[in-house]
Amino acid sequence: MKINWFKYSSPQVFYPLAGKLIPWFAWLAAILALVGLYVSFMLAPTDFQQGEAYRIIFVHVPAAWMSMVIYIVMAAWAALGLALNARLSAMMAQALAPTGAIFTLLALVTGSLWGKPMWGAWWVWDARLTSELILLFLYLGFIALQSSIDDPRRADRAGALLALVGVVNVPIIYFSVKWWNTLHQGSSINMGAAPKMAATMLLGMLLMALAFWMYTVAVALMRVRCIMLERERNTDWVKELSLKTLSSQSIAGAK
Amino acid sequence: MIVLKRDLLLAFRRRSDVATTLFFFLIVSSLFPLGIGPEAAVLSSIAPGVLWVAALLAGMISLSRLFAADFADGSLEQMLIAPQPLALLVLAKISAHWIVCGLPVVLLAPLIGLQYALPNDALVVLVFSLLLGTPALSLIGAIGAALTLGVRGSGLLVALLVLPLYIPVLIFGAGAVAASQHGMSAQAHLSLLAACALLSLVLAPLATAAALRISVE
Amino acid sequence: MLIARNLTCLRGDRLLFKKVGFELSAGGLMYVLGENGSGKSSLLRLLCGLLAPEDGEVFWDGKSIKNDPENHQSNLTYIGHLNGLKDDLTALENLQFSARLVANVVDNGLALNALTATGVARCANLPVGVLSQGQKRRVALARLWLSTSQLWILDEPFAALDTASVVVLTTQLNQHMAKGGMAIITTHQDVDIQAQSTQTLRLIA
Numbered sequence: 038m039k040i041n042w043f044k045y046s047s048p049q050v051f052y053p054l055a056g057k058l059i060p061w062f063a064w065l066a067a068i069l070a071l072v073g074l075y076v077s078f079m080l081a082p083t084d085f086q087q088g089e090a091y092r093i094i095f096v097h098v099p100a101a102w103m104s105m106v107i108y109i110v111m112a113a114w115a116a117l118g119l120a121l122n123a124r125l126s127a128m129m130a131q132a133l134a135p136t137g138a139i140f141t142l143l144a145l146v147t148g149s150l151w152g153k154p155m156w157g158a159w160w161v162w163d164a165r166l167t168s169e170l171i172l173l174f175l176y177l178g179f180i181a182l183q184s185s186i187d188d189p190r191r192a193d194r195a196g197a198l199l200a201l202v203g204v205v206n207v208p209i210i211y212f213s214v215k216w217w218n219t220l221h222q223g224s225s226i227n228m229g230a231a232p233k234m235a236a237t238m239l240l241g242m243l244l245m246a247l248a249f250w251m252y253t254v255a256v257a258l259m260r261v262r263c264i265m266l267e268r269e270r271n272t273d274w275v276k277e278l279s280l281k282t283l284s285s286q287s288i289a290g291a292k
Numbered sequence: 293m294i295v296l297k298r299d300l301l302l303a304f305r306r307r308s309d310v311a312t313t314l315f316f317f318l319i320v321s322s323l324f325p326l327g328i329g330p331e332a333a334v335l336s337s338i339a340p341g342v343l344w345v346a347a348l349l350a351g352m353i354s355l356s357r358l359f360a361a362d363f364a365d366g367s368l369e370q371m372l373i374a375p376q377p378l379a380l381l382v383l384a385k386i387s388a389h390w391i392v393c394g395l396p397v398v399l400l401a402p403l404i405g406l407q408y409a410l411p412n413d414a415l416v417v418l419v420f421s422l423l424l425g426t427p428a429l430s431l432i433g434a435i436g437a438a439l440t441l442g443v444r445g446s447g448l449l450v451a452l453l454v455l456p457l458y459i460p461v462l463i464f465g466a467g468a469v470a471a472s473q474h475g476m477s478a479q480a481h482l483s484l485l486a487a488c489a490l491l492s493l494v495l496a497p498l499a500t501a502a503a504l505r506i507s508v509e
Numbered sequence: 510m511l512i513a514r515n516l517t518c519l520r521g522d523r524l525l526f527k528k529v530g531f532e533l534s535a536g537g538l539m540y541v542l543g544e545n546g547s548g549k550s551s552l553l554r555l556l557c558g559l560l561a562p563e564d565g566e567v568f569w570d571g572k573s574i575k576n577d578p579e580n581h582q583s584n585l586t587y588i589g590h591l592n593g594l595k596d597d598l599t600a601l602e603n604l605q606f607s608a609r610l611v612a613n614v615v616d617n618g619l620a621l622n623a624l625t626a627t628g629v630a631r632c633a634n635l636p637v638g639v640l641s642q643g644q645k646r647r648v649a650l651a652r653l654w655l656s657t658s659q660l661w662i663l664d665e666p667f668a669a670l671d672t673a674s675v676v677v678l679t680t681q682l683n684q685h686m687a688k689g690g691m692a693i694i695t696t697h698q699d700v701d702i703q704a705q706s707t708q709t710l711r712l713i714a
Contacts, residue, residue, distance in 0.1 A: 185443050361595075
């Protein structure tokens with residue numbers, strides 16, 4: 038079976054490339070996270086209003102940033118896949134979705150952990166938290182739609198369309214939630230502006246955001262490699278690859 | 293036009309389907325007083341949200357019927373290859389769906405509003421907000437219905453896809469009623485609601501047409 | 510003139526066929542043969558533009574149907590596996606709707622004539638839901654008597670038909686071919702349709 042694999046942005050070329058890149062991104066993520074955590078927990082000053090509890094923003098804010106950025110990147114990959122009929126783009130979108138959902142969840146959990154000492158409640162219908170919750174629903178919808186369609190091509194294209202519809206809607210949803218929040222709560226507590234930002238705090242957040250970025254790339258590449266193998270299990274290059282792996286294992290076993 | 297006429301005729305032949313949506317709306321909105329208690333003050337304060345959520349859910353459960361029957365019997369693929377812009381055919385189908393499932397809810401809403409002790413001004417705003425908002429719900433919902441066509445478990449899936457997208461409409465719609473209840477002008481809410489409706493009128497048929505092409509493959 | 514080049518069709522991760530190509534000119538008839546699951550229906554759907562090929566292209570009058578679907582669609586009548594009939598509408602209403610959908614205004618008389626030709630005039634005012642499979646198929650096929658399009662793509666048109674109806678449909682196809690029409694047909698039956706040129710495309714599973 039020989040098909041024009043050129044159109045698929047050539048997974049057999051991308052697969053080993055991704056394999057080489059993963060350790061780099063993984064190490065970068067680990068180092069950046071270590072430095073970021075050191076800056077945030079050791080160097081950044083204690084907030085005079087909130088004490089040490091505020092330090093959760095070093096995880097919360099970068100996670101919230103990433104949850105939004107990943108959705109946009111995912112939609113961009115999806116749009117590219119839809120426009121060019123490129124499989125690899127669709128696979129990237131699919132690979133990013135779970136990571137995006139996890140960051141959204143992380144932002145929600147850390148937000149509520151922070152909310153407890155701040156507001157005295159685990160959950161407050163704050164505009165930001167509510168928007169994050171809705172973003173989580175959007176991610177879950179995307180994942181659910183993709184996983185319930187059997188035909189991979191249809192799953193890719195339907196997911197892509199949904200991501201695009203979502204991206205158009207996200208600003209509208211965000212605006213409406215903010216509007217709703219100001220109407221019902223009068224003065225809401227603003228999470229981002231609450232602690233006066235010291236330079237070290239900002240640095241900590243940036244480092245953590247970068248660490249999350251690198252983690253996202255590494256994990257998405259790993260996932261896209263799995264998706265590739267699964268999708269193209271009937272092609273020659275995957276069969277060759279599995280044969281190679283098998284023989285190298287048996288050699289190792291013989292030794 | 294011809295599609296609109298046909299869908300209305302079909303709905304007329306199957307009147308029970310129309311009644312189901314309306315009943316659902318009625319039952320859901322009657323459950324709240326039973327769960328919360330009959331105090332007029334409490335009921336009227338939750339009325340905007342409850343009525344809007346009930347209308348939204350009623351519209352949503354009827355979505356699965358929008359394209360599924362046409363998909364199953366092959367008339368959808370005939371529409372896809374008809375030499376007419378698919379987005380227009382889709383718009384006709386959505387209009388028919390709204391007339392059959394949305395409009396009756398709008399007309400019934402003031403009656404239920406009375407049960408919730410809504411003042412007269414708020415009732416008028418309720419009808420207006422639903423009149424602007426329910427078409428937007430049908431339009432946005434059509435995208436979800438088209439995407440989940442023929443997918444297993446599509447009924448639940450469509451809820452997961454569509455409900456988050458409904459949030460702005462819900463906020464502006466229920467907000468309009470609540471504003472007039474508190475003696476404020478509902479105009480800002482209603483304008484934003486109209487903007488949502490217009491935006492979805494422009495974009496949703498195109499997105500739905502694209503989704504149908506993907507799903508019918 | 511319908512031209513297909515290098516068509517490749519993938520369903521799921523299964524390759525149905527690859528590099529299928531042909532040319533069909535006015536008055537040309539093409540049989541598409543093959544076992545169940547060899548991709549006959551998929552090929553027809555590709556040619557209608559309902560399905561996008563994995564690779565390759567379909568041209569109508571020299572233009573790719575992907576870029577200029579309108580021209581292709583206004584010259585196309587497709588009757589697939591599904592009849593495209595609403596159970597709650599009468600045979601007559603169904604027929605008129607499908608004619609209007611292709612912007613072809615049809616009065617009651619013409620539509621009734623078409624139903625008479627396929628032998629289901631008696632059922633004209635019955636809801637399609639109460640008809641038998643064969644009768645439904647004949648209501649769907651009655652569209653061919655109203656069709657003004659040049660290209661007919663028919664998926665198993667002879668299945669579920671009795672002998673008399675097969676003869677009637679063959680005659681109608683003969684007329685269509687004589688007028689310079691084109692037809693692409695899948696069938697498991699031996700039928701004898703007169704055409705200026707006849708070709709056979711065999712798909713191997």
